[in-house]
Amino acid sequence: MGTKLLLVDDEDGIRTFLGISLADLGYEVLTAADGRQALEIFAAQRPPIVLTDIKMPGMDGIALLRRIKEQSPDTEVVMISGHADMDLAIKSLKFQAADFVTKPINNEVLEMALARVQEKIAMRAELRRHTENLERLVEEKSQRIVQLERQAAVGQVVESLSGAIRDIAGDIEDSAATLSDLPCFISIHNQYMEVVSTNALYRARLGEMTGRGSWEAYADVEPRDCPVGRTFRSGAGQRMEASVRTVLGERVPVLVHTAPIRGGDGEVELVLEITADLTAISRLQEELRATRAQYQLLFDEAPCFISVQDRQFRITAANRLFKEHFGSPGEGVRCHAVYAHRDEPCDKCPVARTFETGQSHQWETVVTSRTGKPYNVLLWTAPIRDASGAITEVMEMATDITQLRELQDHLASLGLMIGSMSHGIKGMLTALDGGVYRVESGFRNDDPGRVESGWATVKDMVSRIRSMVLQMLHYAKHRELNWAATDLGAFFESVARLVEPKAQKGGVAFVRSLPPGDLGSFEADATMLSAALVNLLENAVDACQDDTAKPRHAVTFGVRADETALTFTVADNGTGIDRETRERMFTLFFSSKGCKGTGLGLFVSDKTIRQHGGAISVDSEPGQGSTFTIRLPRVLPESAKTCSEGS
Amino acid sequence: MAKKIMVVDDDRDIVDYLVTLFKDSGYETCSAHDGDQALKMLETERPDLVTLDLEMPKEWGPRFYRKMTQMPEFKETPVIVISGLSGIHLAIKKAVATINKPFDPAQVLGIVKDTIG
Incomplete structure (x- = not known):
């Protein structure tokens, strides 16, 4: 029987048709018509993969995704979305959806998405197996250490035993039987x-x-210097190191304890001699040392960040990798301070849960190294117990899965790109055909109106296809900055001139705002930066043209500069941007322009500005207009010049 | 009397293209920019054939098709799917034809002629 897969869609046709396709792919398909039914089936059958439509009456796909992820974070949920729901589909990725496929469903795309999901499940299982192995190994070694320490303690026990035996010997006439059993x-x-x-x-x-003779068991000891002899002479118990000869002729180092046993008159009558074989003890000590070293090695060299924490989340031990990335934790330093730079423990702290439950817990989170680099980590905790079984500390192992996550995100955006681009281009090509058709038929029928409107479409499509292709090239290949010292005043004017005609044609006033005098120069890739600013300015003109509420519109392009930095502003009094759009506008394939936008423009502009070591921010009120502020350094950061940013 | 074709597509340029193409061949036309608008126009326009894009805001193609065919008088109205999505041959199984964008105008006109004359 194949992997279980739960298919959730409110349309009968899709359930039937997709169900057959999925069964052909070897899945054991369970189906549900809505979110509620899906949760019931999920609770009973626990399928590792769920494929759900986003738009459903009642509980929608996103709510279902969140419920399933709450109950079972390891279950992979693939969303089915209409192209019109693309924003929901992207939102679903935030809630840990594994992937999404668009309606109508292409079998090959679905098969690839499911293959990726299967691979992800397999990868996680492998990761867990590795971590569990490591955990088991550490546990075995720890147990061994405890065992060895107990054995070493035996040596000390002998000492106190001699006291006890002295008493026993005093009480019991024939003590030989008791003595025979001692180690x-x-x-x-x-x-x-x-x-x-x-x-x-x-x-x-x-x-x-x-x-x-009492001395005869020893090698090279005179009668008066043997432990028994000294005890009789001094009347006090002795403790010394010596060597004995075994029946096999071996010379064995021993630790000798003696205790005088006095008669009724207070005279020493007998001497009890207890001799412990030091070879066994030194061998045990050596073994203990080696095991400790191995344990330390394992601890230090493990390819994850390991820390041991007490109940107050103070780090009492940390391995080498941890120290390298997060610094050596000083005494009393708490985990959340080191990992998350916060004063309070994290909400879902797995260490706290392990202290509570005594079980291992797992949590995926993002931690920040001392250099500020974020790591996606999978945390795994294990309790450390004392001899009575009480949990004294918790060991936390964090595996760096940043690359895994990056790869996943990259795959997701690549999938998005292919889907959304090819569809957009096909639409444009069809519209281009339409324009060409009208131009041709207009000429044939001597209809200048038709020629003109057809030609307008042709020009519009050519310019859209051109800008889309250019932006795609930008995204597909990381371009290094071709930078040079650039005169700020001249650059500003060249950008303004590119946009001014479009604004005027659309009935939008174009205003320049810059201080008088020489603005000096700055380091930039003028072509790339100009394209980014033109994109923002053209968006501003569009926002004015889309706004029907105000009688007059203006776009203001401004620049200010001080010694180290410069600031461009692009302000309009157009439609304005709502909060949700503001938060998402710099992400890939976000567009508020419907079929007119590619969803690449702002993403590329933002990338260019960041590549220049700058930042872009937005201030906007719906209905009032927007202001984009672009801050750039005068001198490019070294990283931008050598171009270390990956593609 | 000339047959009437309803063109449903959210891209105005493509609507213009198809409308011009059909008018030049002697058909009457009407157009809608999403499935919702198209459903509302059915009663008044009573088209003989519908060309349908799949991906549209408000009621995508298949849902429009299902709702249209639930109305008894449009149960048999022929539909030609014209879409930029790949792998769409199963989206509307009862469509007269499923054509990918960009399309060959002669092919579209040929299918229309074969279907409604």
């Missing part, structure tokens, strides 16, 4: 410095020594 060499010596009892391990490793 180190234990022996009891009498005041004649003879071995009287040993445990099983002692006998196995050092041989049967009962009845022999």
